Amino acid sequence: xxHLLLVDDEQDMVDLVTMYLENAGYTVSAALxxxxxxxxxxxxxxxxxxxxxxxxxxxxxxxxxxIRSYSDVPIxxxxxxxxxxxxxxxxxxxxxxxxxxPFSPGEMTARIQAVLRRFGSSTEKRETIRYQTLSIxxxxxxxxVDGTVVGLTMxxxxxxxxxxxxxxxxFSREELLETVWGAQYSGGTRxxxxxxKTLRMKLKHEGASIETVWGIGxxxxxxxx
Amino acid sequence: xxHLLLVDDEQDMVDLVTMYLENAGYTVSAALxxxxxxxxxxxxxxxxxxxxxxxxxxxxxxxxxxIRSYSDVPIxxxxxxxxxxxxxxxxxxxxxxxxxxPFSPGEMTARIQAVLRRFGSSTEKRETIRYQTLSIxxxxxxxxVDGTVVGLTMxxxxxxxxxxxxxxxxFSREELLETVWGAQYSGGTRxxxxxxKTLRMKLKHEGASIETVWGIGxxxxxxxx
DNA sequence: ACCGGTGTGAAGTAAGTGTGAAAAAACACT
DNA sequence: AGTGTTTTTTCACACTTACTTCACACCGGT
Numbered sequence: 001x002x003h004l005l006l007v008d009d010e011q012d013m014v015d016l017v018t019m020y021l022e023n024a025g026y027t028v029s030a031a032l033x034x035x036x037x038x039x040x041x042x043x044x045x046x047x048x049x050x051x052x053x054x055x056x057x058x059x060x061x062x063x064x065x066x067i068r069s070y071s072d073v074p075i076x077x078x079x080x081x082x083x084x085x086x087x088x089x090x091x092x093x094x095x096x097x098x099x100x101x102p103f104s105p106g107e108m109t110a111r112i113q114a115v116l117r118r119f120g121s122s123t124e125k126r127e128t129i130r131y132q133t134l135s136i137x138x139x140x141x142x143x144x145v146d147g148t149v150v151g152l153t154m155x156x157x158x159x160x161x162x163x164x165x166x167x168x169x170x171f172s173r174e175e176l177l178e179t180v181w182g183a184q185y186s187g188g189t190r191x192x193x194x195x196x197k198t199l200r201m202k203l204k205h206e207g208a209s210i211e212t213v214w215g216i217g218x219x220x221x222x223x224x225x
Numbered sequence: 226x227x228h229l230l231l232v233d234d235e236q237d238m239v240d241l242v243t244m245y246l247e248n249a250g251y252t253v254s255a256a257l258x259x260x261x262x263x264x265x266x267x268x269x270x271x272x273x274x275x276x277x278x279x280x281x282x283x284x285x286x287x288x289x290x291x292i293r294s295y296s297d298v299p300i301x302x303x304x305x306x307x308x309x310x311x312x313x314x315x316x317x318x319x320x321x322x323x324x325x326x327p328f329s330p331g332e333m334t335a336r337i338q339a340v341l342r343r344f345g346s347s348t349e350k351r352e353t354i355r356y357q358t359l360s361i362x363x364x365x366x367x368x369x370v371d372g373t374v375v376g377l378t379m380x381x382x383x384x385x386x387x388x389x390x391x392x393x394x395x396f397s398r399e400e401l402l403e404t405v406w407g408a409q410y411s412g413g414t415r416x417x418x419x420x421x422k423t424l425r426m427k428l429k430h431e432g433a434s435i436e437t438v439w440g441i442g443x444x445x446x447x448x449x450x
Numbered sequence: 451a452c453c454g455g456t457g458t459g460a461a462g463t464a465a466g467t468g469t470g471a472a473a474a475a476a477c478a479c480t
Numbered sequence: 481a482g483t484g485t486t487t488t489t490t491c492a493c494a495c496t497t498a499c500t501t502c503a504c505a506c507c508g509g510t
Contacts, residue, residue, distance in 0.1 A: 153487055168365040175339055190467090191489055197468065213366065214497065215379045215466070216335070222365060378498055415456090416500055422458065439508065440455065 002116065005046035006030045007037040007063070008078065009055045013101075017050070020108055034058035038067060048116060050099075052078045053090075061093055068094040072128060074115045091147035092133045129164045131220075134206040136164060145206050152202060155180065159195050160203075163210060168222025170213045192218075227341065230271035231255045232262040232288070233303065234280045238326075241408055242275070242333070248387060248404055249334040250352070259283035263292065273341060275324075277303045278315075286318055293319040299340045329407035331383050338364075354389050356448070359431040361386060370431050380405065381424055384417075388435060393447030395438045417443075 004026050008014050014030045021028045029044055031037035033055060041049065049067070053060035064075055077090050077098040090098055096115050099108060129136040135144045141157055143150045152160065158180050163171070171179075173189035181191075196218055200207030209221050229251050233239050236257075243253045254269055256262035258280060266274065274292070278285035289300055302315050302323040315323055321340045324333060354361040360369045366382055368375045377385065383405045388396070396404075398414035406416075421443055425432030434446050 155488070168362075168367075170364075170366060172335070172339070175343075187489060188491095190491085193467065194469085194489075197470095212467070216366075219365065380499070412500060413502095415502085418456065419458085419500075437456070 002048070003027045003029070003044065003046045004112070005037065005040055005044065005049045007032075007034070007049065007055075007060070008052040009033060010052075013052075017108070021112075026112075034060075034063035034066070037063055041067065041071065041073065046073065048074045048076065048112060050076050050078055050112075051095075054080065061089060064090075064093045064095060068130075076111060076115060088133055088146050091135065091144065092130075094128075094130055094135070095147075129161065131164060131167070131209060132206065134164075134203065134209065136161060143203075145204055150202050152199070156195055156199055156202070159192075160199055160210075163218065163220040167220040170216055170219040172217040176217070226252055227273070228252045228254070228269065228271045229337070230262065230265055230269065230274045232257075232259070232274065232280075232285070233277040234258060235277075238277075244404065245330040245333055246337075248390070249330065249337075250390075251337075259285075259288035259291070262288055266292065266296065266298065271298065273299045273301065273337060275301050275303055275337075276320075279305065286314060289315075289318045289320060299344050301336060301340060327407065327409040329409075330404060331379060331407075354386065356389060356392070356434060356445075357431065359389075359428065359434065361389060368428075370429055375427050375429075377424075377427060381420055381427070384420055385424055385428075385435075388443065388445040392445040395441055395444040397442040401442070 004021055006014060006017055006021070006028055008017070008030070009032055011032070014032070018028045018030060029040055029046065031040050034057060037049070037051070040046075051060045051064060055063075058066075060077055064077075067073065067075065074096045075094065077095050078101060079098060080101045097111050099111055128138065133146045137143075138161065141152075143152055143157065143160065159176065162176070162180050173192040176192050177185050177187075177189065196210060196212075200210055203209070211219055211221055213219055227250075229246055231239060231242055231246070231253055233242070233255070234257055239255045239257070243255060246253045254265055254271065256265050259282060262274070262276070265271075276285045276289060280288075283291075285302055289302075292298065292300065299321045300319065302320050303326060304323060305326045321343070322336055324336055352363040354363070358371045362368075363386065366377075368377050368382065368385065384401065387401070387405050398417040401417050402410050402412075402414065421435060421437075425435055428434070436444055436446055438444055
């Protein structure tokens with residue numbers, strides 16, 4: 001049974017959406033603010049959170065950021081049409097999707113299912129690497145920049161994941177060939193350059209996250225150092 | 226503290242390489258032949274072995290083969306340029322990497338770190354040098370002044386690290402060329418001056434930390450002495 | 451004031467990297 | 481097996497960067 005946590009400060013909206021979702025076969029818990037949401041998240045361990053952005057006190061962004069520091073639970077933002085909000089920020093904070101109110105029951109369940117499917121079975125813990133507006137889902141091999149999917153080939157993806165997992169550390173072309181391509185690879189080292197090039201291009205502005213260390217190799221920047 | 230065992234029959238080479246490695250922060254033991262090497266391996270349990278191939282008596286290959294029958298310690302082969310040797314055999318016997326002489330200190334430490342990292346050596350530490358508003362991260366080769374990153378080239382970085390690690394001590398240009406550039410360097414000593422100049426410029430107000438000792442060389446100031 | 455040591459800016463030189471295109475290889479689909 | 485598509489690798493060239501050298505100005509100590 002899939003269990004959802006709905007976070008919204010308006011009781012009317014909570015009642016309406018709860019009805020939608022229960023009709024669709026989910027069990028639903030509700031929280032009226034961020035603190036209550038995090039409490040219930042720990043107690044109930046829901047499979048997905050629907051999080052309203054506009055709330056008195058801590059807004060949805062703040063709550064999401066807090067949750068992401070200890071949990072990878074999927075989060076879908078709720079926002080009213082015409083409301084001023086930052087789509088890029090939503091994804092960079094670790095949001096997985098968003099729904100604009102008012103929405104139909106069908107749209108809501110479709111999006112929930114899509115997100116859950118993307119995460120695989122609810123028991124399977126997914127691994128996601130995030131850096132600014134870049135998110136890398138290891139299991140589905142999906143890379144997003146600003147929330148839009150970027151199509152990467154196998155080698156490109158493996159290379160990106162390896163660098164992003166060890167951000168801040170420098171790897172020579174030989175090391176990258178050995179770990180990403182495999183020890184039996186026998187070609188030239190310039191192949192790495194070409195893949196770095198296409199990665200930078202496909203990642204658009206996030207391509208700058210992969211830096212050249214002159215005379216040594218490449219590294220993924222580490223903002224914390 | 227990472228401990229290395231250096232095996233080479235030439236005393237000059239042992240002295241030189243030992244100096245390189247101790248400057249890089251390792252402790253070093255030396256053995257002049259295969260028997261001594263295996264004895265010290267059992268007694269000291271080093272984290273990595275640097276093994277010269279061309280040695281009188283048992284050569285490096287034979288020693289490696291013998292060691293591999295009872296130990297998985299990482300082994301890096303040393304070989305002179307142009308020397309006849311079998312790269313494939315080196316790896317098939319269980320070697321982890323090789324370095325061609327003559328080599329620069331930077332190349333040597335880079336390869337050692339790479340091998341240790343591949344083995345997931347727990348002794349690897351995140352080393353940071355700090356002095357006032359200056360911070361130097363050895364592994365990511367990142368230098369910050371007042372919290373903002375300063376882009377240094379390879380030689381500039383190596384030179385700064387060497388001076389900053391031994392703050393207060395004075396080094397002649399010849400000493401700096403030998404330890405930072407490597408023994409095979411053959412150019413003039415004024416190159417050091419130029420690198421000092423750019424370092425001082427790039428480090429902004431922290432550039433004053435590198436002082437000229439007239440008629441002798443340079444030193445990194447030591448505030449505590 | 452002298453003389454050798456040092457700071458500095460501007461060159462030259464060598465090496466490393468970015469890039470576009472083409473070749474080669476892997477793959478999918480008949 | 482044959483075809484077409486995508487991915488991967490190679491290559492050549494242009495470009496950037498790091499390193500070194502040099503000339504000249506400046507400085508420090510005697």
